[in-house]
Every structure is written in C-alpha cells, then in structure tokens.
Amino acid sequence: MKRTGFVYDEKYLLHDTGGYHPESPERLAVIHTRLAESGVLDKLTRIVAERANQRWIEAVHSIRYITRFDEACLYGLNEFEHADNAICRETFDVAFYAVGGVLKAIDAVMKGEVDNAFCAVRPPGHHAEMDKPMGFCYFNNVAIGARYLQKEHGIERVGIIDFDVHHGNGTQHIFDRDPTVMYYSIHEHPSFAYPGTGRDFESGIGEGEGYTINSPVLPGRGDEEYRRLIMQDMVPAFKKFQPEFILLSAGFDAHVSDLMSGTNLTTDGYDFISEVVMNLVNRFAGGRVVSVLEGGYNLEVLPLLVENHIKILADMK
Amino acid sequence: MFVSGRMSKDLITAGPDITIFEAKKIMTEKNIRHLPIIDAAGKLIGIVTDRDVRDAMPSTLLKKADYELTLAKIMNFPVSDIMTRNPLTIYAYYTIQDSLLVMQQKKVGALPVIDEEGYLKGILSTRDLINAFVNIMNIDEPGTLLCIVVKEQQGQMKKIVDIVTEEKISLGSVLVARFWDEEKRAIFPYLLTNNVINVKKKLLDMGFEIIDPMKWYLDQLPKK
Numbered sequence: 001m002k003r004t005g006f007v008y009d010e011k012y013l014l015h016d017t018g019g020y021h022p023e024s025p026e027r028l029a030v031i032h033t034r035l036a037e038s039g040v041l042d043k044l045t046r047i048v049a050e051r052a053n054q055r056w057i058e059a060v061h062s063i064r065y066i067t068r069f070d071e072a073c074l075y076g077l078n079e080f081e082h083a084d085n086a087i088c089r090e091t092f093d094v095a096f097y098a099v100g101g102v103l104k105a106i107d108a109v110m111k112g113e114v115d116n117a118f119c120a121v122r123p124p125g126h127h128a129e130m131d132k133p134m135g136f137c138y139f140n141n142v143a144i145g146a147r148y149l150q151k152e153h154g155i156e157r158v159g160i161i162d163f164d165v166h167h168g169n170g171t172q173h174i175f176d177r178d179p180t181v182m183y184y185s186i187h188e189h190p191s192f193a194y195p196g197t198g199r200d201f202e203s204g205i206g207e208g209e210g211y212t213i214n215s216p217v218l219p220g221r222g223d224e225e226y227r228r229l230i231m232q233d234m235v236p237a238f239k240k241f242q243p244e245f246i247l248l249s250a251g252f253d254a255h256v257s258d259l260m261s262g263t264n265l266t267t268d269g270y271d272f273i274s275e276v277v278m279n280l281v282n283r284f285a286g287g288r289v290v291s292v293l294e295g296g297y298n299l300e301v302l303p304l305l306v307e308n309h310i311k312i313l314a315d316m317k
Numbered sequence: 318m319f320v321s322g323r324m325s326k327d328l329i330t331a332g333p334d335i336t337i338f339e340a341k342k343i344m345t346e347k348n349i350r351h352l353p354i355i356d357a358a359g360k361l362i363g364i365v366t367d368r369d370v371r372d373a374m375p376s377t378l379l380k381k382a383d384y385e386l387t388l389a390k391i392m393n394f395p396v397s398d399i400m401t402r403n404p405l406t407i408y409a410y411y412t413i414q415d416s417l418l419v420m421q422q423k424k425v426g427a428l429p430v431i432d433e434e435g436y437l438k439g440i441l442s443t444r445d446l447i448n449a450f451v452n453i454m455n456i457d458e459p460g461t462l463l464c465i466v467v468k469e470q471q472g473q474m475k476k477i478v479d480i481v482t483e484e485k486i487s488l489g490s491v492l493v494a495r496f497w498d499e500e501k502r503a504i505f506p507y508l509l510t511n512n513v514i515n516v517k518k519k520l521l522d523m524g525f526e527i528i529d530p531m532k533w534y535l536d537q538l539p540k541k
Contacts, residue, residue, distance in 0.1 A: 022514045083485055084511050127511070134459060135511035166511065169459070192530055194511040195459030220529035259514045262529050297514055 002287070004314035005108050005117030006044035007101035008032055012122050015094040017086035018078060022260065022297040023122065023136040031120050031293075034303035040310060045114050049101035049121075052144070057099055059147035060140055060174055065131040069095070069138055085133045095123055095138045102145045105290045109245075110153045116281070116289045118250075118310050124294040126168030126249045127195060135166065135194060142247050142292050143174045146181050149245050156180060159243030159285065161234065162187070163273050164251020164294040165261040167198025167214065171249065177208040182241045184234050186226060188254070188263050189216040213237050217254075219262030223269035226254075230276055238280050246281050246289045252296030252305040260297045270305050274312035289313070320416055321409035323449045324430050324439030330355050333362060337399060338392035341370050351427040353437055354400050361429050361437040363400035373399050406431045409438055413449050416441055455489030460509040464530040465520060469500050476523060477504060484516045505530070 013025035035041040057066060072080045073092040080087045098121040105117035125142055127135035142160055149155040160175075162168040162185040175181040190196045204212035215229035256264040281289040291313060296302040311317040330353045331340060344352055344367055354363040373394075375387035407416055407428045416428060420443065430439040451457050467473040474491070481488050489507035508516065520527055 020515065022512060083487070192462045194461045194513075196456070197459075218531050220531045259517050260511075 001043070002115040002313070002315045003113075004044050004310060005047040005105055005114035006035075006041070006310070007047045007049055007105050007117060007119040007121060009049040009097060009101065011049070011094055011097050012101075012120070014088075014090040015123050016088040016090070017136075018088075021086045021136075023086070023124065023295075025122075026299055027296065027302060028120055028122055028293075030299050030303045031306045034307055035310070038307060040307055040314075040316070043314065043316065044118075044310070045108075047101070047104050047108050047114070047117060049097050050104055051093070051096045052100035052103055054096075056103060056144055056148050056152075057096070057139055059151065060130065060143045061128070062131045069133065080133050080138065082134065084135055085138070086136075087138075091123065091138065097121075098123060098125070099139050099141055099144050102141045102290065102292055103148050106145055106149055106153070106245075109288050109290060110149075115287050116313050117291070118306075118313060119290065119292045120306070121293055124164075124251075125292070126162055126164060126171050126251075126294050127166065128170040129173055130170075134170065136295075137170065140170045140174060142168075142249050143171050145247050145290065145292070146175070149247075150180065155244045157182070157241060157243050157245075159238055159241060159246040159280075160184065160249065161238075161246060161277055162249035162251070162294070163254070164249055165254035165258070165263055166194050166251070166295065167216075168249055168294075169195045169197045172197065172202065172212055172214075175208065176202075176205045176212050179204075179207050179211045182211050182213070182237065182243060184213045184215075184237065185249075186215040186217060186229055186234070188261050189218050192219050192262060211241070217263050220264060222256060222264030223266055223272065226265055226269055227272060230273065235276065235280065238284065242284050243280075244285055244288070246277070246285045248277065248289060248291035249294045250291045250306075250309060251294035252302050252309075253298075255296075255298060255301050255305060257301050258296065258298040260295065267301075267305065267308065271308055271312065271317075274309045278312055318412055318453075319409065320407060320411045320413060320430055320439075320441055323413055323445050324409065324441040325445060326439045328353065328437065328440065330437065331365075331396065332357070333397035333400070334395050336393050337370060337373055337396055340365055340396040344370065351429075351440060351442065352396075353429050353440060354396060355437050359437060360435045361404070361406065361431050363397065363402045364404040364427075364429060365396055365400045366426070369399045369401070404429060407441065408432070413441075413446060413453075417446055417450075420446065453490070454507065455509060456507065458489060458509050459511070460489050460507050461511065461513045462530065463506050463508065463513065463517070463520075464528050465504045465506070466498075466501050466526040466528055467504055469502055473502075474504065477506060477520070477525070480516055480519045480523065481506060481508065484512075484519070486510045486512070486516060503528075
C-alpha cells in the first residue's frame with residue numbers, strides 16, 4: 001500500500017452556492033462521510049490546508065481578476081460575472097484555501113511525506129481562465145499547482161490529465177503556448193457539452209504545439225470509447241513527454257448516472273482511468289501525483305467514485 | 318437582424334476603367350473576393366469576383382514566355398469587360414435571414430447593398446453572414462446543447478422555454494428539426510450554462526424525452 005495524502009477542510013463547505021446549485025457543499029460532505037464510514041479515511045495521511053500565498057495565484061491569474069473576485073464577494077453579490085458562478089461572502093477566502101490545499105499536497109509529495117495525494121477541495125478550478133470565472137470555477141487550482149511545481153520545486157515537465165466530463169478550457173488556455181506542461185483532456189464532445197472547446201484539432205499554439213491533447217467523446221458513448229481514446233491519445237503522448245510530476249483534474253461527472261453530461265462512463269470505466277493514470281505516474285513520474293477534485297454532481301455516485309479513485313491511488317484495491 | 322448592422326461598410330471599390338491588372342492587385346492586397354464597380358457618382362454598375370479575374374488569366378499550363386505574352390495582352394483591358402453588370406443587389410433593410418435565402422437561391426458569394434437611388438452603401442458576404450449567425454445563435458459563448466423530443470402539438474415550446482426561464486438560464490438559441498419522426502419534433506435548445514442538471518430533471522418530470530443527440534444523428538444517416 002502507498003501513503004496517500006488527503007486534503008479536506010470544513011472551510012470548503014463555507015462556499016455557499018445558494019441551496020439549489022449542483023456544485024454544493026454536500027458534494028464534499030458525502031465524500032467525507034463515505035470515506036470515514038468505509039474506514040478508508042483512517043488509512044490516509046491527513047494534509048492540513050493553508051491559505052495560499054497570493055503570489056502563487058498571480059502566477060496564473062491577473063491581479064485585476066483577483067481583485068474583481070474579492071470585491072464581488074465583499075459586496076455580497078450572489079454571482080460572479082455569470083449566473084453559473086454562484087458566490088457568497090466567504091467564497092474568495094475558501095478559494096484561497098482550495099489552492100492552498102493543493103499546494104500543501106504538492107509539498108507533502110515533494111518532501112516524501114506521502115507518495116501521492118487526493119484533494120477534496122471546492123470550488124473546482126479547470127474552467128477558470130486567467131481573467132475570467134467560468135462553470136463554477138474561480139481559481140484554476142491545478143494550473144496554479146503546475147506553476148508552483150515549476151517555480152517552487154524546480155520540476156521542469158508537468159503533466160496534467162483532466163478527466164472531468166467538461167473540457168478544461170481554463171487549463172488549456174493557460175498552457176497552450178507552453179511546451180513544459182502537457183495538458184490532456186478527455187471530455188464530452190464540444191458540439192454538445194459545456195464549454196464548447198476541446199476539439200481534437202486544438203493541439204497547442206506555437207512552441208506549445210503538440211503539448212495540448214484533446215479527446216472528445218460523443219454523448220451516449222462510455223467505457224469502450226474512453227478506453228480506446230486513452231490508449232490511443234494519452235498513453236503514447238505521456239510516454240514521449242516523460243512528465244516528472246502529474247496533476248489530475250479529477251471530475252466524476254462523466255458517469256452514466258450523472259445528469260450533468262451525456263456520456264455513459266460506468267464505475268468500472270472510472271477504475272480503468274485511475275489504473276491507467278497510475279501506471280503512467282509510476283512509470284514516468286516516480287509515482288508522484290496529486291489528484292484534485294473538479295466536478296461530479298450525483299451525490300449517490302460521487303462518493304463511491306472518489307473512494308475507488310483514492311483506493312487505486314493508495315494501492316488498496 | 319438587418320443587413321445594415323452586418324454588412325461591411327468599409328468599402329473597397331473601383332471605377333469601370335481600371336485595368337484587370339489593377340483590379341487583381343486591389344483584390345489580392347485587400348484580401349477580398351468581390352470588388353464592386355461604381356461610376357463617378359457612386360452608383361453601383363457592376364461587380365468583379367476573383368473568379369472573373371481568374372477566368373480572364375492565361376492558363377498556368379502555358380510556357381512561361383507564352384504566359385507572360387498572353388498576360389501582357391490581357392492585363393490592360395478595362396475591368397468593365399469582365400465585370401457582371403447590374404448584379405443582384407439587396408437593400409439595407411433586408412433581414413439577414415432573407416439574405417441567407419437569396420444567397421442560397423441565387424448561388425452568389427456576396428450581395429452589394431444599395432439605397433433606393435442605386436448608390437452603393439455596403440456589401441454583405443458569406444463571411445459576414447457566418448459571423449452574424451454565430452453571433453445570433455450565441456454559439457461562440459460557452460453553453461450546453463440539449464436535445465428534446467416532443468410531440469407535434471401546440472404549446473410544447475412554451476413549456477420548454479418556461480422551464481429554462483424558471484431556472485434563470487439564458488437561452489442562446491433554439492433549433493427545431495422538423496422531420497424527426499412523423500408525429501414528433503426534435504428541439505435543440507442551446508443553453509448558456511454549465512448547469513443543466515435541474516433543467517433536465519424538470520423536463521423529464523414534465524414528461525419530455527431528452528435524447529442523446531447522437532441517436533438523432535444516426536437516424537439521419539442514409540440507410541444502406
């Protein structure tokens with residue numbers, strides 16, 4: 001078994017999206033409850049989140065954007081620049097702790113205190129652009145983590161694997177000119193699903209050409225298509241790129257019973273993804289991976305999928 | 318909605334007496350495929366397309382010397398010799414939907430826009446129309462496409478719109494596919510949100526059938 005770190009903080013529940021929003025505090029609460037009841041939590045190493053230093057957030061987001069976000073929360077607005085992005089007064093602060101949790105998890109892996117880690121954080125991050133909130137996301141937790149790995153820990157090549165059912169437009173755009181960060185996303189096809197990007201021909205720009213890879217999945221398709229695309233698009237690219245560290249944008253909304261999407265990935269399909277990812281992580285990144293929660297909205301399935309994912313990270317399964 | 322808001326007003330035009338060579342140069346430099354020809358007063362008298370120019374050119378299969386000799390003979394002809402006189406025109410008060418129809422039926426790539434006295438006011442190209450429809454359908458904004466199958470009866474669209482409104486979701490556009498099935502239609506609302514769970518639940522509760530759009534697509538493929 002591996003030593004797997006776990007980031008969770010009750011502060012994450014304070015990001016109140018108004019009671020009717022699918023990106024709700026209950027998402028984390030049900031994950032935590034299930035991990036506690038199944039005994040998995042006891043086998044994980046708890047990592048205590050801290051408030052991130054703003055300079056790491058500034059490595060990805062503009063200061064003007066950070067200020068607008070701060071002000072929207074201070075003014076007590078209930079949305080930030082789009083009705084999707086529900087906020088409350090605490091959201092700004094919680095978002096700092098979400099980033100901080102990811103950075104602490106990275107530190108723990110880099111110091112060898114744990115082998116890998118899962119961050120049960122919210123708000124999620126992969127839609128957040130340099131200067132724009134989108135799709136329930138404010139700070140791009142994973143993108144900030146990648147910059148932190150490079151600047152604070154001297155990692156040169158960071159791999160990001162995003163298996164949320166939606167394309168991580170924010171992460172792609174932040175790194176699309178950057179050959180030091182390989183971004184791979186598998187998601188529901190942009191003709192049908194939010195946010196409408198992530199076509200297979202979006203493959204990076206300029207020097208970054210070839211370091212962005214997208215595998216769109218048509219609605220109605222599931223395990224078989226995921227398996228085919230992952231083996232065809234992701235595995236060879238990561239073998240070639242040889243990432244030193246892998247970050248995961250772990251979204252569990254591609255599941256057949258998650259109404260947010262039209263894809264039909266099963267629980268076994270999710271296990272397959274986690275297993276392939278861990279093979280890559282062990283082979284190329286010295287086992288170093290930090291997995292960060294993105295979407296997943298079916299409160300009955302989400303905790304099970306997260307538990308299975310963590311078990312595969314921890315080699316318990 | 319109206320041509321006036323979508324046409325190019327920044328006009329590149331020429332008089333009828335310029336040479337074919339000059340016309341070709343203008344079109345290449347300005348990266349345009351349609352050059353309206355106006356008289357001294359500014360009234361539209363014709364239009365030259367890149368195809369008109371190309372048709373006038375000597376064959377590229379000719380030997381270099383022959384090519385250049387023929388080219389020299391051609392290039393000084395006035396553009397009025399190759400332009401389309403009295404081209405199909407529209408007015409600025411046409412709707413863009415109507416212009417789309419005109420372009421489809423008349424198979425032209427651009428429509429000069431004139432006023433009632435015949436003065437050239439603008440030009441509407443397929444590129445302008447593409448931009449207009451992308452914008453009108455809001456498909457350049459992030460959103461989610463639903464596919465709802467409804468019975469062919471009045472009031473169905475209202476119910477869908479009501480649910481979308483209740484959920485405070487902005488509707489980007491709605492497309493309706495009429496020949497889905499004899500008694501049914503497929504409605505494709507494009508919702509400007511990531512948040513489609515509650516709207517889907519309500520539609521299902523109301524008895525609507527939400528389908529995987531690929532099923533609709535596969536049904537459209539020709540049967541072998």
